[in-house]
Amino acid sequence: MSVVLDAFTVITVTAGLVFFLAGTVGLLRFPDALTRLHALTKADNLGLGLIVLGLLPQCPDITSALKLIAIWVLVQFAGASASQLIAQFVRRNEPGP
Amino acid sequence: MGGGAMAVQTRSGAIGAIASAAGLRRFVFYFGFWFILIGVSPINLIVGLPTAAVAVWVSLRLLPPGDRSLSYGALAGLLLRLPWQSLVAGIDIARRAFDPRMPLRTGFVVFPSRLPPGSARDAFCALMSLQPGTLPVGAGEKDDILFHCLDTAQPVAAQLAAEEARFLRILGQEPRNA
C-alpha cells in the first residue's frame, strides 16, 4: 500500500513541477505583461495544487493534511489578488482598447 | 443581523455580534482554522478561544454579514469545481506555452456584470482570475468588467455569463434571464 502511495506522490509532485516549468516557459515566451500574468497565476496554482495533492498521502495526521490544503487555498487567493493588482497597474500604464 | 455590523462599535456590542448567528458560524470557522494550524490539545483550546473571538470581531467589521443568507449547496459546488477549473486552466497554459507555434489570440472582452459592485463582484473577479484564459484587469463603464483573454476565438462572454449565474446562485439570487 505504501508503495502505491509513494508512487502517487512521486508522480503528482513531478507533474506539479512540470506545470511550474510551463508557467516559467510562458513567462519567458509570452509576448506581453498581461499574457505572462496568465501563465504565472494559472500554471503555478496548478503546480502548487498538484504538489500539495501529492504530499497529502505522506501526512502523518489529518491536521497536517488540512494545513497543506489551507496553504494552497491562501496562495490561490493571494495569486488571484496579486495578478489583478499587477494587471490593473499594467493597464494604467499601457492603455489597451 | 444587518445591525450586527453597527453593534460591534462598542465593546458589549462586540460580544453581542459574535453571539449572532453569522458570528457563531465564523467563530467555528476560525476556531477550526486555529486547530488546523496548531493541533488539538487542552491548552491550545484555551488560547484558541480568544484568538477566534478577535478574528471574528475583525471579520464582522470588515465583512458585515449581509441580510441574504448564502446558499451553502451552491458554494460547495463551486468549491468542488475549483480544483477542476485549476486543472483545466493550468493545462491550457501549459499547452500554449510548450507549443512551438504558441497559439495565442489575446484581446480584451468587456463583460456587463449583473453583480452588485462591492465585495460580491470583487470575489467574482478573484474567481475568474483563476479560470482558464480570463484575467480581470479593471472596471469599465458602469457595470462593465474588463477581461483580458488568452483566446478571443472562444465564446468568452458566454462562459463568463454562465459562471456569473452560478455565482449568483451562491448569493441566493436566482439568475434573471438577461
Next chain:
Amino acid sequence: MSAPTLYGLCAAALVGIGLFGLILHPTPLRKVISFNLVGCGAFLFFGIAARRGAGAGFAGDPIPQALVITGIVVAFAATALAVALILRMLEAGASTVDAKPLPPDDLSP
C-alpha cells in the same frame, strides 16, 4: 566545498557589493539600500557561525541565530528612522538631497 563555506563566500561578496554601492551612490536613499546589503552580508556570517557550531542535537548554534533575529529587527528600525530623516530633509529643502518633495504617491497599483 561545504554549504556553509559557500554561503560564507556569498556573505563576503554581499558585503563587498553593498560597500561599493554605499560609496558609489550620491543619494541618501540608495546609500541606505546599499547599507542594508552590507547588513544582509553581516547577518549571513552569523548564519555560517551558527551552522558550523552545530552540536548538542541542534542543527545550528541557537545563540548566533537569536542574535541575528535581534539584528534584523534593529536594522529595520534604523532603516525606518533613516528613511523618515531623508524624507524630512526633503521637506525642509535641504541641499544635500537633489530632489523635490511630491505629494504622497501610492505604492500599490
Next chain:
Amino acid sequence: MSLLVDLVLVALILMAAVWTVLVRDRRDAVIAFIVLGLLLSLVWMRLYAVDVALTEAAVGGGATGLVLLRACARLLPVEAEGRLPGPGTQIAAGLLSAIAAAGLAAVVLSPPVPYPSLAALAAENIHQVGLGNPVTAVLLAYRSLDTLLEKVVLVLAVIGVWALTPDAFWGGAPGSLKSKHASGALDLLARVLPPFGIVVGIYLVWNGADHPGGTFQGGTVLAAMWLLMMMADLADPPEIRLKRLRRLVVFGPAVFIAAGFAGIFMSGWFLSYPPDYAKPIIVAVEAALALSIAVILGLLVAGPAAEPPKR
C-alpha cells in the same frame, strides 16, 4: 546534488545584489532588494535556521521593502537620481570593496578548529525554562537583556520618527497609505485576509515557545494585516497623540521590565525566572511584546505625522 541548489541560490543572490546596486531607477533597486530578502530567507532555511528565515522574509524583505517603496513613491523618478562619481573614483571604490570582500572570504576559508559553539550550553539549560525552541529560549531567557534593549531600540525608533513631525502636524495622523487608484482586488484582500492573518500571527507567537516562530514573526504578520487595511482605506493611520496608542507601544517593553524586576524578588537577579514559572512568564512577556511589535512596526512604516490633528 544539494550543493547544486546552494550554488544556484548563491548565483541568484549575487545577481539580485548587483542589480540592487547598479540599476538606474531606485524603485527597481528596492524591488531587487526585496527579491534578495526572499532569496536570503531560503538560504536561512538551507542553514537550518527556520526562525531566522521567517524573520528575514517578514522583516528583512517585507517590512523594510515596504518602508523603502513608500520612500521611493515620495521621491522624484529617475532624473533626480544624482550623478555618479567619475571612473577613477568608481575603480577605487571597486578595489576597496573587493579587498574588503576578499579579507572576509579569507576569514571564511580558514575557520578555527574546533569551531566555537555555545550550542551545548544552550542545550544543557533549555529544560530549566521549559521551552522547546532553543532560539526562543536564547532570546527570552539567556540573552533576555539583549532582547529587552532591542525593544527599547524599537520604542526609540518610533520616538525618533515621530520627532521628525513638522510642528504644525504634531499629534496628527501619519500620511495616508491609501492607494490613489481604487481597486476591488485590494479591497477584497484587505477584507478577507486580516482574520486569517490574526489567527496565523497569534499561532506564530504561541507556537514560538516550542517550535519555529515567535514574537517578531507573529508581530510582523499582525502589523502586515493592519497595514493592508490601511492601504485599502479600511482603517485610518492613528493620530500619534492618542494615549491608547502610546500605551500600546510601551506595553510590551513595560511587561518585560516588570518581569525583570519580579525576577529580583523571586530568584535574586534582574530578568531571572524561577524554574517553575519560567514558561508562563516567558509566554506572557512574548504575548505582550508581540502586540507592541505589531503596533511599532505599523507606526514605523506609516512614518511621522503628515496632517494636523483633528480637534
